[in-house]
Amino acid sequence: MPVDIIVCVKQVMDPEIPPSAFQIDPETKRVRDAPGISPVVNGFDENAVEAALRIREQVGGTITVLSVGAAFAMDVMKKPLSMGADELVLAQDDAFADLDARATARVLASAIGKIGRFDLVLCGRQASDWDNAHVPLGLAELLDVACLTVAQGIEVVGDGVVVHSVTADGYDVIEADVPALVTVSNELGEPRYPTLRGIMAAGRKRPTTWSADDLGIEPEMLEPGLSIVDLYVPESGGQVEMVEGEDEADAGRNLALRLREAGLI
Amino acid sequence: MTVDTLVLGEVGDGGLDPITGELIAAARSLGGTVGAALLGRDLDEAARQTESYGSDAVLLAENPALDGSSMDAYVAAFEQVCRHAEPRTVLVGKTPLGQNAGPRVAFRLGAALAQDCIALGRDEASGAVVAERPVYGGSAVAKVAFTGGGPGFIVLRGRAYEPPAPDPSRTANVIRVDAAIEPSDIRVRRVESVSQEVEGVRLEDAAVVVAGGRGLGGPEPFDRLRELADLLGGAVGASRAACDAGWVDHSLQVGLTGKSVTPDLYVTVGISGASQHMAGCSGSRNIVAINRDADANIFRDASYGVAGDWQKVLPAFIEAVREFVS
Ligand SMILES: Cc1cc2nc3c(=O)[nH]c(=O)nc-3n(C[C@H](O)[C@H](O)[C@H](O)COP(=O)(O)OP(=O)(O)OC[C@H]3O[C@@H](n4cnc5c(N)ncnc54)[C@H](O)[C@@H]3O)c2cc1C
Numbered sequence: 001m002p003v004d005i006i007v008c009v010k011q012v013m014d015p016e017i018p019p020s021a022f023q024i025d026p027e028t029k030r031v032r033d034a035p036g037i038s039p040v041v042n043g044f045d046e047n048a049v050e051a052a053l054r055i056r057e058q059v060g061g062t063i064t065v066l067s068v069g070a071a072f073a074m075d076v077m078k079k080p081l082s083m084g085a086d087e088l089v090l091a092q093d094d095a096f097a098d099l100d101a102r103a104t105a106r107v108l109a110s111a112i113g114k115i116g117r118f119d120l121v122l123c124g125r126q127a128s129d130w131d132n133a134h135v136p137l138g139l140a141e142l143l144d145v146a147c148l149t150v151a152q153g154i155e156v157v158g159d160g161v162v163v164h165s166v167t168a169d170g171y172d173v174i175e176a177d178v179p180a181l182v183t184v185s186n187e188l189g190e191p192r193y194p195t196l197r198g199i200m201a202a203g204r205k206r207p208t209t210w211s212a213d214d215l216g217i218e219p220e221m222l223e224p225g226l227s228i229v230d231l232y233v234p235e236s237g238g239q240v241e242m243v244e245g246e247d248e249a250d251a252g253r254n255l256a257l258r259l260r261e262a263g264l265i
Numbered sequence: 266m267t268v269d270t271l272v273l274g275e276v277g278d279g280g281l282d283p284i285t286g287e288l289i290a291a292a293r294s295l296g297g298t299v300g301a302a303l304l305g306r307d308l309d310e311a312a313r314q315t316e317s318y319g320s321d322a323v324l325l326a327e328n329p330a331l332d333g334s335s336m337d338a339y340v341a342a343f344e345q346v347c348r349h350a351e352p353r354t355v356l357v358g359k360t361p362l363g364q365n366a367g368p369r370v371a372f373r374l375g376a377a378l379a380q381d382c383i384a385l386g387r388d389e390a391s392g393a394v395v396a397e398r399p400v401y402g403g404s405a406v407a408k409v410a411f412t413g414g415g416p417g418f419i420v421l422r423g424r425a426y427e428p429p430a431p432d433p434s435r436t437a438n439v440i441r442v443d444a445a446i447e448p449s450d451i452r453v454r455r456v457e458s459v460s461q462e463v464e465g466v467r468l469e470d471a472a473v474v475v476a477g478g479r480g481l482g483g484p485e486p487f488d489r490l491r492e493l494a495d496l497l498g499g500a501v502g503a504s505r506a507a508c509d510a511g512w513v514d515h516s517l518q519v520g521l522t523g524k525s526v527t528p529d530l531y532v533t534v535g536i537s538g539a540s541q542h543m544a545g546c547s548g549s550r551n552i553v554a555i556n557r558d559a560d561a562n563i564f565r566d567a568s569y570g571v572a573g574d575w576q577k578v579l580p581a582f583i584e585a586v587r588e589f590v591s
């Protein structure tokens with residue numbers, strides 16, 4: 001059965017930026033954009049795009065990428081298209097800056113309502129900026145569909161979806177009928193690189209852009225449930241004792257000695 | 266009966282899960298009355314254990330559908346317990362149950378949720394609950410306040426609070442909540458559980474953990490880490506980079522999206538110390554790092570370090586440890 005898939009993708013600050021480039025604006029209590037460092041598609045969302053592409057290869061169908069935000073870097077947001085997704089929908093409005101998880105899920109649900117038909121919604125398990133890890137669960141509730149979390153594998157079988165869901169020591173095989181929402185984890189495997197053809201095709205595609213008005217979103221729907229009282233960089237552990245020696249092997253022996261003196265081994 | 270703070274207790278194969286006591290301790294720190302919800306079958310023993318931790322009420326939802334085969338059953342039951350107890354604040358653990366049932370019930374109630382919190386308190390002026398949570402992979406800590414009205418949901422990181430010492434003489438008001446679970450509530454079913462045999466001590470319980478990262482360059486060096494772990498009676502862990510490379514199983518991953526460990530001794534080899542990794546091991550009593558880059562982030566959190574190539578440092582280290590322990 002061909003399936004229509006919506007993949008929710010968030011644009012985030014690159015989590016690999018050096019600690020020195022990570023800065024907080026004490027006034028607004030927000031993380032400052034790192035100058036000269038491009039944002040990225042949230043890592044787990046790339047895994048979700050990869051999952052969608054694998055499903056489409058198996059059973060056919062369509063892949064629509066959906067993102068909510070106030071401003072987008074178009075070359076970044078087109079990456080899922082260059083990987084092979086069919087369409088990009090941007091729910092973009094100044095009112096969508098710094099939304100909390102509850103408001104984000106509400107906007108996503110409205111946009112999915114406007115997209116209309118779908119069999120699967122795929123999300124990343126967590127966004128690497130606020131690490132909220134619950135927009136998708138809320139979205140599943142708002143859409144009133146089955147919710148399957150932390151997938152390392154997804155297969156569409158008949159009218160249903162079978163997910164290998166990561167557990168502490170392995171995985172559970174869980175299944176549900178579609179429509180369903182699935183969150184995807186890095187255990188699914190590396191997302192593919194865009195091909196040159198994919199990049200060219202993505203370059204020609206125009207995203208569909210919807211404002212808060214287009215989505216019928218009232219200001220109350222965006223009211224935060226949480227307010228940020230403070231945001232700061234935590235202090236690191238403290239003083240390290242560097243153990244040395246005549247050469248590296250000697251340093252290794254001295255480390256063992258030092259740990260024994262400290263009663264640790 | 267209504268309570269100010271409701272915690273979602275957890276029952277495992279071996280009885281009450283330790284997270285239950287941690288949640289009760291955190292709830293107690295907020296003041297007011299505390300209720301503990303337990304969802305499952307045959308909960309009498311778990312209820313008695315929960316009473317000994319000192320909660321004012323224990324709310325039991327017993328139903329044959331709460332047999333572990335569908336998360337949806339737990340979500341439905343927890344929603345009913347929440348509606349019954351009408352808490353101002355709800356605490357759940359950063360566990361599969363808490364991370365699923367917490368957000369889903371929060372949305373059903375229109376409530377806001379703060380994920381992965383490590384400390385709770387109250388704003389002195391307004392009395393609002395304030396939670397501290399690492400964000401941006403641990404690069405920053407946010408203090409968030411529940412100001413939107415309605416109940417506030419909090420997911421608490423494991424081992425953030427010490428469980429209270431159990432006292433069997435404590436009693437609580439034990440209430441049975443008639444949790445109806447309809448067939449239409451169950452959309453997701455578990456058909457199979459596949460788990461790796463754990464050799465030796467479990468990573469989560471080990472007093473010594475030896476963890477390897479991308480700097481090891483391949484799967485074979487993990488045999489050396491296993492040798493060291495065996496000498497010290499410990500377990501082997503890994504960074505996500507080492508797991509993603511396929512060198513070791515993902516169940517060994519320590520970090521924000523892996524396991525949280527709090528051993529007495531955490532030895533890292535070829536791990537850079539990214540904040541997302543440290544999120545899973547910063548509660549270790551002593552961190553020891555072997556890394557060839559003297560500026561690596563790991564040395565900011567380590568108590569002992571060697572700046573050098575593990576291929577030279579580690580064999581000599583292991584031999585010396587072998588001498589000491591034999
Ligand atoms: C949302 C999110 C969640 C994440 N969750 C986790 C998580 O749960 N756990 C986790 O671990 N990561 C997690 N990460 C990834 C994390 O950001 C890092 O990318 C990862 O921890 C890096 O692993 P590493 O230290 O092994 O590799 P690297 O950062 O590449 O470090 C390798 C280190 O090895 C050293 N080295 C190289 N060769 C040698 C040698 N011969 N001798 C000695 N030292 C050597 C290098 O100097 C370097 O410091 C997450 C990332 C994101 C965005």
Ligand SMILES: Nc1ncnc2c1ncn2[C@@H]1O[C@H](COP(=O)(O)O)[C@@H](O)[C@H]1O
Pocket residue numbers: 008009010011042044045066067068069101104108122123124125126127128130131132133134135136
């Ligand atoms: N602004 C957004 N736009 C699109 N998808 C989002 C957005 N925020 C969160 N998501 C989805 O929800 C997942 C989990 O995010 P979070 O709950 O914020 O950690 C992400 O991996 C995305 O798939």
